[in-house]
Amino acid sequence: MTEGTPQRHKVLAVVNRKGGVAKTTTAINLAHGLSRKLMRRLAPEDVERVSDPSSIFHYHDRIYYLLGHVLLIDFDPQGHCARGLGIDPGRADIGEVLLEQQHLTEAVISADRSADGYPRPNLWLLPSSDNLESAKDILRLQTMSLTTKRNYGLLRILSDRLGLAIERFTFIIMDCPPALDAFTQAVYQFADAAIVPVKPDYFSMAGTGQHITNIFEAQVRGIDINIHTIVPTFNVERQVLDKQMVDELRQKYGNIVSAPIPRSQQVAEAPSVQQTIFEFDPRYLNPATVAYQELVDRVYYG
Numbered sequence: 642m643t644e645g646t647p648q649r650h651k652v653l654a655v656v657n658r659k660g661g662v663a664k665t666t667t668a669i670n671l672a673h674g675l676s677r678k679l680m681r682r683l684a685p686e687d688v689e690r691v692s693d694p695s696s697i698f699h700y701h702d703r704i705y706y707l708l709g710h711v712l713l714i715d716f717d718p719q720g721h722c723a724r725g726l727g728i729d730p731g732r733a734d735i736g737e738v739l740l741e742q743q744h745l746t747e748a749v750i751s752a753d754r755s756a757d758g759y760p761r762p763n764l765w766l767l768p769s770s771d772n773l774e775s776a777k778d779i780l781r782l783q784t785m786s787l788t789t790k791r792n793y794g795l796l797r798i799l800s801d802r803l804g805l806a807i808e809r810f811t812f813i814i815m816d817c818p819p820a821l822d823a824f825t826q827a828v829y830q831f832a833d834a835a836i837v838p839v840k841p842d843y844f845s846m847a848g849t850g851q852h853i854t855n856i857f858e859a860q861v862r863g864i865d866i867n868i869h870t871i872v873p874t875f876n877v878e879r880q881v882l883d884k885q886m887v888d889e890l891r892q893k894y895g896n897i898v899s900a901p902i903p904r905s906q907q908v909a910e911a912p913s914v915q916q917t918i919f920e921f922d923p924r925y926l927n928p929a930t931v932a933y934q935e936l937v938d939r940v941y942y943g
């Protein structure tokens with residue numbers, strides 16, 4: 642029941658100050674993939690050997706044992722995580738948690754959609770909304786007097802309001818906005834390590850003569866925490882430039898570069914029908930599903 646040892650890193654921030662590089666897509670698929678790894682099929686005769694009945698989950702005629710739970714925290718006021726997972730956030734809101742207007746336990750909601758055929762018994766979401774912008778403004782003012790230590794002040798607030806989650810969840814995946822302000826930096830600091838999706842950027846390459854790795858470096862710069870994995874996204878294998886980019890990334894960063902995630906219509910479509918890639922392509926026919934599973938395994942096993 643305890644095959645493999647999960648993770649050295651527990652709190653992971655999916656970050657890149659550049660927009661549209663697949664941060665949210667990666668955060669959602671990674672969180673769901675990890676929660677699936679923490680579900681084990683159980684034979685009916687083994688049920689009575691489980692001491693904690695709340696870790697048993699029934700789905701149709703199958704029985705699962707839940708080894709742990711995963712929390713996805715949406716730090717982007719666009720609130721795409723709830724939409725992509727098909728979850729109605731109701732009143733739950735991270736902005737209110739940060740301002741102490743809502744307790745963490747009220748704001749963390751289940752992402753389970755068993756009733757629709759998508760069992761996610763151990764995946765949870767702390768959703769976001771426009772409120773997060775005003776909450777950030779208020780927190781900025783509150784920590785203003787700390788001037789030189791503002792990041793530390795914001796970090797203390799995050800640790801204070803969200804610390805309980807670290808005790809309760811096996812993994813916490815944080816989807817960050819495309820920004821590098823004091824608040825986002827505090828979120829980076831709150832994490833144990835960063836997952837950095839990077840996207841080939843032909844536009845910034847055109848005419849500038851910039852070296853490929855410089856373009857990626859610009860995306861990675863400013864993330865002053867341990868980088869767990871760099872994930873090349875939107876990869877088109879037959880494009881020579883894409884291959885060259887991944888090769889250069891590997892030369893520079895070595896084995897923290899994961900297998901590239903192929904550009905795929907299915908990856909783009911899955912959130913529009915409120916499914917993760919593992920639900921949209923359950924038979925792993927798409928190489929992007931396989932690549933996301935590899936990323937999940939990398940994070941799960943450390």
Ligand SMILES: Nc1ncnc2c1ncn2[C@@H]1O[C@H](COP(=O)(O)OP(=O)(O)OP(=O)(O)O)[C@@H](O)[C@H]1O
Pocket residue numbers: 659660661662663664665666667717817818819874875876902903904905906908909910912929
């Ligand atoms: N592998 C992929 N193949 C094709 N489309 C993808 C892939 N990954 C993500 N997309 C699509 O690209 C768009 C941007 O992805 P996403 O929202 O995850 O990026 P982001 O970095 O979170 O953006 P933002 O900076 O605005 O938060 C979305 O429409 C998404 O569905």
Ligand SMILES: [Mg+2]
Pocket residue numbers: 664665666717721816817818
């Ligand atoms: Mg996003």
